[in-house]
Amino acid sequence: MPKIVDRDAMQTAILEAAVKTFAAKGYHSSTIADLAAAAGLGKGTLYLYFANKEAVAEAMIDRYFGRMAERLRAEARPPSLQAFLDGLRGAMEVPEDEAALIRVFFEVYGPGLASGDVARTLSGHFDGLGDHYASALTHLLTVGEVRPDLDTRSAGRALASLVDGMVLHGALFGASPRVGPGLRSEAIDIFLRGLRPEGP
Amino acid sequence: MPKIVDRDAMQTAILEAAVKTFAAKGYHSSTIADLAAAAGLGKGTLYLYFANKEAVAEAMIDRYFGRMAERLRAEARPPSLQAFLDGLRGAMEVPEDEAALIRVFFEVYGPGLASGDVARTLSGHFDGLGDHYASALTHLLTVGEVRPDLDTRSAGRALASLVDGMVLHGALFGASPRVGPGLRSEAIDIFLRGLRPEGP
Amino acid sequence: MPKIVDRDAMQTAILEAAVKTFAAKGYHSSTIADLAAAAGLGKGTLYLYFANKEAVAEAMIDRYFGRMAERLRAEARPPSLQAFLDGLRGAMEVPEDEAALIRVFFEVYGPGLASGDVARTLSGHFDGLGDHYASALTHLLTVGEVRPDLDTRSAGRALASLVDGMVLHGALFGASPRVGPGLRSEAIDIFLRGLRPEGP
Amino acid sequence: MPKIVDRDAMQTAILEAAVKTFAAKGYHSSTIADLAAAAGLGKGTLYLYFANKEAVAEAMIDRYFGRMAERLRAEARPPSLQAFLDGLRGAMEVPEDEAALIRVFFEVYGPGLASGDVARTLSGHFDGLGDHYASALTHLLTVGEVRPDLDTRSAGRALASLVDGMVLHGALFGASPRVGPGLRSEAIDIFLRGLRPEGP
């Protein structure tokens, strides 16, 4: 009769300990011993739940993208340009724990980004984001909330890049107080004027 | 009389070899032996020019920021909004070797970005960039090229963040073909509409 | 449940292997790999028990002084001058393994002896030895076994130095056959005449 | 026409710089660069005068023994036991620079003392010292300054060991204030009583 453990709960617990550890010391400076200690487990036990150190990081990052995608899917179609932009503003606000995760991501995958290995996954993700924005814009176009000559597909992708850029910028340099709500509002204002129908 | 060497030239040569090596294998996976071999030197020789591996990365990154600042300083004051935006578009185009450097930057400093150590340097850099854009906008405002109600200071910083965000996005995910000239044009178009004076 | 090891026994085993290795090759010429091999362990395992090479040497030397002090403490108060001198003779006889340890000591700490770092510990040790001899002499004086005008305190310390000097001499040059029992007897004889009451 | 340099003077200068350096940092911690800098020479230049680092130490030590032997040879035959003992006392006083040299000696040769390599040289030296003392004692015996039953040969060697032991003790632990003139006087007093003719 094997001891019954909830494999998933265990993995989640480990991942939560890992985020904290990685956030505090970085991926490369965190040892397996650190992770195990943070999770209150023995070193060997970690290997019962993850194949190796990299697998822990991967699982962590997968989870993040999964949550992102879910959040996106759950988002209601915005009724107005203003609502849409509010959504963008929200997307640009990154809580510190996610910011930490993004930094870990670059520490782990940074070097690999050049060779399309991880890149493909990301492409998919950003395509999804761009399409999501594009479809929202198309909808707003039909209801006359954005200027009629807008190439919604291109604009969607451009916005995805801009928003993601702000997210990156915030996550990576957010410790500096330069990137605050004011900046985001100003950016949103620029977007507003760039998207809305012209005229009075 | 001993061999006479140009210390600066030697360091430059090493740094150039290092960029290539780091770009190819990443900072953490590159060994001192790799760097030395890439530079056509013995392991020990590297240590005559750099105190250690981290110092190589630091010098590399310092150089990058130095060049960036210099480029900025050299930039002529843009006569028109269009010229200004062309400048932005240019700033968003990152050649692959600089992109590689940016990736190295995050691999090296990423974990440390949370604790304001490196952050301060970056703050200064982005302040500079924001002020630079702000001053250009102020000038454009006086010549009536941007809408008179623009808060040039805030807008300057917002643009700095957006541009830098695009640079990061491009550098980190640029391997995927999603981030191309089209995207940048679309983004610039949004900026244009967000900044220009309203009306017919 | 992990393997259970007796940390102390392990350290002792390592130290014993280390003495042999250091004795054979010297401290500086012995590598961690040598020590590990001699102890029948993997290189990394050593580091589970000692922080580094120096710590091994330190532990070795601490042990030696500990044993010395213990031996001293256990020594019975000598009933006669002859018994006292027999004790000195015994103290001057250094078994080869202790001699090796003394040589290691000088290799490790020799350069540091000038700056009173290690010196303080040694001072304490020799004070103890001197006081020990002094108290024995005082006792012998009360029972009329040494000449009544003897400054037992000074004489105690002088004997400590002389004995220690012989120990050092023996340990360092003992490989040469010059320092044998004959020498020690002759020295003891000189001490005898120098300490005993005068007269017929 | 080769540049004319006084090879001997150069070597002496280097050795003098080396003593200082070794005394300050120890043999193993002193690098060739340190020695060269201390001598005001280029690293490569050292190798024109000494085959390698060890040769420097060897020459240093040889010099020391040479001077010792010379001093001994120059010593006048002592007219009285008191004069003889004064000589011993003098021999036990070690100036700090010689003490440093002795410490270097043990750092360099310590490990090798077990295997009779260096030991043979030392044996010779101590034989010489013992014989020197023995011959002095024999002379003193003929003039009735020491007790007639003294085995001068054995006593000579014993004294050599004792004196050398005190020298070692002083050189190695001299930094501690324990080993002072008082100690030496007391030791000499013990010797005096051990050697002089008995009686009133």
Next chain:
DNA sequence: GATGAATGAGAATTCATTCAT
């Protein structure tokens, strides 16, 4: 003769991973 730039052998140390208990 003099020099110090170049070198690479060699050493200490770390740490992901395995596996006996």
Next chain:
DNA sequence: TATGAATGAATTCTCATTCAT
């Protein structure tokens, strides 16, 4: 299942020695 002791591959860094200038 759970553990942490054991391991050795891999890495950084030092420094005696060589040799082109």
